Amino acid sequence: MDNGALTGLATDVVVFTIRAQRLCVLLVRRTREPFAEHWALPGGTVPADEGLDACARRLLREKTGLHGVYLEQLYSFGSPGRDPRARVVSVSYFAVVPPGCLLSVTDHSSRLAWTAVDALPVMAFDHGEIVSMAHRRLASKLEYSTIALQFMGERFTLSELQSVYETILGEQLDKRNFRKRVRNLPCLEETGEWFRAGNHRPARLFRVTRPSRVDIIK
Amino acid sequence: MDNGALTGLATDVVVFTIRAQRLCVLLVRRTREPFAEHWALPGGTVPADEGLDACARRLLREKTGLHGVYLEQLYSFGSPGRDPRARVVSVSYFAVVPPGCLLSVTDHSSRLAWTAVDALPVMAFDHGEIVSMAHRRLASKLEYSTIALQFMGERFTLSELQSVYETILGEQLDKRNFRKRVRNLPCLEETGEWFRAGNHRPARLFRVTRPSRVDIIK
DNA sequence: TTGACATAGTGTAGAAATGACACTAACTTA
DNA sequence: TAAGTTAGTGTCATTTCTACACTATGTCAA
Structure with a gap:
């Protein structure tokens, strides 16, 4: 053991909101390979000196402008093939925001978009699976918590x-x-x-x- | 983003069983620094080509001999200071086994021990926190699943x-x-x-x- | 053989939570 | 002032939960 393999580490956040009676998630259009021009979750690499929660929060703010939102760790995804370049583990989170946050977001020029969870595009990496797990978790938390x-x-x-x-x-x-x-x-x-x-x-x-x-x- | 920092990655498993009417977890005595001679969870570094679940299972078998057990991802711990040597993220799991597995385990010579959760020793890294979160999760799953x-x-x-x-x-x-x-x-x-x-x-x-x-x- | 002991096994009744159901209230607009 | 639209309210039957005490069947020792 002890300090053998080094691995890429990322956080990704599934941000939920409700718009026009539909449950939506916030997606970011990628600019680079792999998956250039595909939709992805807001996230990125975790620096060595930053905590996981703090990193997820910071990247969310940097990529989308959102801050002060409800954020909870969801699951860690680490199939060896999930990033074609190298082994990257994604510690995923989900967030919930009121409608009206990020109203500007559907501008055509924008690389951000709210997308209904029942009409997701093909997504980068395994981000489709992450959204799907977040959705199940959210639905079950409705029943036993005040997350709504x-x-x-x-x-x-x-x-x-x-x-x-x-x-x-x-x-x-x-x-x-x-x-x-x-x-x-x-x-x-x-x-x-x-x-x-x-x-x-x-x-x-x-x-x-x-x-x-x-x-x-x- | 994209392949910036590289980080150590580990899995650790909280194995629960019941012995003599007490909830116990399986600990391993460390041999090396840091935390030499401290008790720790069975776990270790994840190789770049292995999935997280598979790695947790394999390390559990290698360190303790246990296999074929119920195993579920718990949470990922990644405070920058949790390992004094370097940034290491632990993707933690919990497992449940029937009593009688690993009966030999309380031999004095052994570096494995079943320890009651209400009488844990000071543990390596943040493994005490991990056990505590696993315990809470287990107790709440008793109520809405057949995990018992x-x-x-x-x-x-x-x-x-x-x-x-x-x-x-x-x-x-x-x-x-x-x-x-x-x-x-x-x-x-x-x-x-x-x-x-x-x-x-x-x-x-x-x-x-x-x-x-x-x-x-x- | 029989009595003491220990755990296995069983039912009911009251309380609380859940689920189904339909009408009146208050406002706007034509 | 009538039509349209959503807000707001209570009851009853069913189901679920909770509290509660005795009999059954075995072993062991006197």
Whole structure:
């Protein structure tokens, strides 16, 4: 043992958001070989003096401008053939951001794009697998944690929150049962404000008490 | 990006078993610096041409003789200072084996030892943290998967299985409720045999239908 | 042989959580 | 002021969870 093989090390981040009722991930168009012009996850090489979480966060900021987001280690991918040049292990992460972050992103000139997870392009390396694992993890965390709140902006209605659940789970939920569950969460509170939109009754606005925290429930 | 820093890469495995009603992990005594004579997890450097799972499995077999065990990736640890020599990322795994594997292991001459998780020695590197995360993961997987069956030998009684749950969760369970739950599992079946021990009624012996499989339940 | 001891094995009833279900409230616009 | 649209609310039946105590079957020792 001890210091035998040296290996390339990278972090890659699957950033989720919801746009137009679809679960989307943030992709970066590669410029260089291998996989030039392919879509990839934002990420890159880890310097020897930087921690993994810190590196994932920094690269995410540098490549996409996103910062201060919810970030969690997902899995490490290290098949010998996953990078055609050399052995590179990717320590992958997933992140969740509210819609409206990076609104500018769909400019045609941009090398960044939000892409629906159910309509991904062919991706560089094994990044398609990474997205797929992140998606499964996200869906299962919906059921036992408050991670869905990371998709919400500062203030939101319960219908908007319900729509997040429905989009990710891919099924309709009962409005009354949903509200019963969610109104018992201590991390959710009414703002006292109302959201008016369209020709209908306004909705109460809620906020998350400690926005950066994700609790395990039940 | 692209092939900048090269880093040491290792896998380490937290092997759990139950001995004498205590949850134990398998430790290896180091011979070399750093941390010579300290206890460490079985593991080592990943060669450039080997997958992570395969490497963890191989090193486990080489260092401890264990093979064919349940093995699952846990987390990757990569603080820059975790190895005093150089940056080394450890992709950690946890494994579960039935008691009776490696019975010889407590020989005084041996450099292997089963150690109760609630009485760990000071360990090499950040291996103490790794064990602690593995323990938390194991305890939470008890609740929503059939991982506890990986602790069982080929045939076992329901009381033995209940004792595994109690040991890991650190609390007593109700015998009737426990049996109600567990007898509904499709992966468990009666062998028709009986286990006689001590001056009391014999117990039915059960077996797992597909021993290598861990199901997610509920 | 029989009584003491030890663990195996079993059912029920009350409480809590879950799931199905339909109408009224409040606002906008034509 | 009527039509359209989403917000918001409660009940009942079913299922699941929890607490709880006794009988069965073996061994061993007197």
